[in-house]
Amino acid sequence: MVNLFTTTVGILRRLINLLIALASVLLFAVWLTIRDLYYCIANLFLPRRHVGSVVPFDHPGHGGVWPQFQAPIQATDSRSPCPALNALANHDILPRSGKHISYKQLSHAIQHAYNLAPSFADQLTASAYQLDQGRGWIDLQDLSALNVIQHDASFTRTFLIRISRAGHKFLSHASNGKSLSLDDVVYFSGLRRAECRRTNGQYSMTWSFLHQFFGSGNNALIYSIFGGDVTDLRVWLAEERFPDQWEPKNREARGHTILQAMSTTLIIELNINEWQKLRSENTVSNEAREL
Numbered sequence: 001m002v003n004l005f006t007t008t009v010g011i012l013r014r015l016i017n018l019l020i021a022l023a024s025v026l027l028f029a030v031w032l033t034i035r036d037l038y039y040c041i042a043n044l045f046l047p048r049r050h051v052g053s054v055v056p057f058d059h060p061g062h063g064g065v066w067p068q069f070q071a072p073i074q075a076t077d078s079r080s081p082c083p084a085l086n087a088l089a090n091h092d093i094l095p096r097s098g099k100h101i102s103y104k105q106l107s108h109a110i111q112h113a114y115n116l117a118p119s120f121a122d123q124l125t126a127s128a129y130q131l132d133q134g135r136g137w138i139d140l141q142d143l144s145a146l147n148v149i150q151h152d153a154s155f156t157r158t159f160l161i162r163i164s165r166a167g168h169k170f171l172s173h174a175s176n177g178k179s180l181s182l183d184d185v186v187y188f189s190g191l192r193r194a195e196c197r198r199t200n201g202q203y204s205m206t207w208s209f210l211h212q213f214f215g216s217g218n219n220a221l222i223y224s225i226f227g228g229d230v231t232d233l234r235v236w237l238a239e240e241r242f243p244d245q246w247e248p249k250n251r252e253a254r255g256h257t258i259l260q261a262m263s264t265t266l267i268i269e270l271n272i273n274e275w276q277k278l279r280s281e282n283t284v285s286n287e288a289r290e291l
């Protein structure tokens with residue numbers, strides 16, 4: 001029977017559930033931070049990994065030798081909007097089917113293939129928890145849920161469109177022709193956000209700081225893990241394949257940490273300006289000429 005007592009019990013039960021959820025998120029964050037600080041300090045004192053041994057010898061990709069690439073079977077294989085995870089599945093480091101992947105498997109795979117600190121690998125993996133409906137595993141396709149962690153003004157989706165339309169236009173914009181500098185990444189993020197605002201009536205990033213930050217986080221990874229190298233990125237982004245002999249450019253002994261990633265992300269995010277002065281190749285008249 002519904003009365004004041006049952007209503008009060010209902011309120012208390014929900015409050016307790018909320019407190020438990022908040023406490024576990026807080027504990028997880030504190031635990032990650034402590035571990036990450038440990039890896040940051042260790043990186044300060046330990047020598048960087050040698051070129052050729054960035055991926056440990058007992059893991060796929062050591063010495064730039066990756067397991068056989070195989071493009072996914074569209075009808076059956078599950079793939080995500082994330083090139084990093086798709087490449088791992090295409091090389092059989094994650095299951096080729098892209099299905100039934102546990103968090104441990106996910107964290108372990110990204111940690112070694114991209115030389116991430118275990119704390120950072122766990123943090124990235126945790127972003128998928130909200131999508132699994134309590135199963136404890138995901139299919140890569142689950143990551144496509146827009147605006148949970150997928151966001152507007154994507155760097156690579158515009159890249160893919162441009163690859164087919166104007167032939168490698170985006171990557172050819174690296175100022176030195178070889179690698180995207182931090183300035184280039186910031187510039188293109190601003191350009192992309194401004195384009196999205198103009199062309200997409202439902203553009204949703206304006207008020208969504210978290211999604212903007214997530215987008216800059218991905219761009220920071222492109223910069224740190226690939227050194228912005230356009231030749232490697234062309235293969236990785238367009239084919240979701242590791243280039244032959246590729247290994248992460250970041251060579252920290254204990255892997256790239258959350259603190260490092262946060263710092264690069266903040267530098268990118270805080271410098272993005274949607275109203276920036278356009279480079280000559282992006283002015284309206286030049287864009288029209290190229291199409």
Ligand code: HEM
Nearest residue numbers: 081082084110124125128143150151154155156157218221
């Ligand atoms: C388990 C860990 C990871 C999860 C759950 C994850 C998830 C995602 C998702 C959902 C997107 C789509 C964002 C969008 O286009 O709207 C994405 C994009 C991306 N991810 Fe991951 N990712 C993970 C690990 C990584 C790692 C280790 C790297 C770097 C080596 C990486 C690099 C990228 C890049 C460059 C993009 C494209 C960003 C863009 O198009 O703007 N991700 N990721």
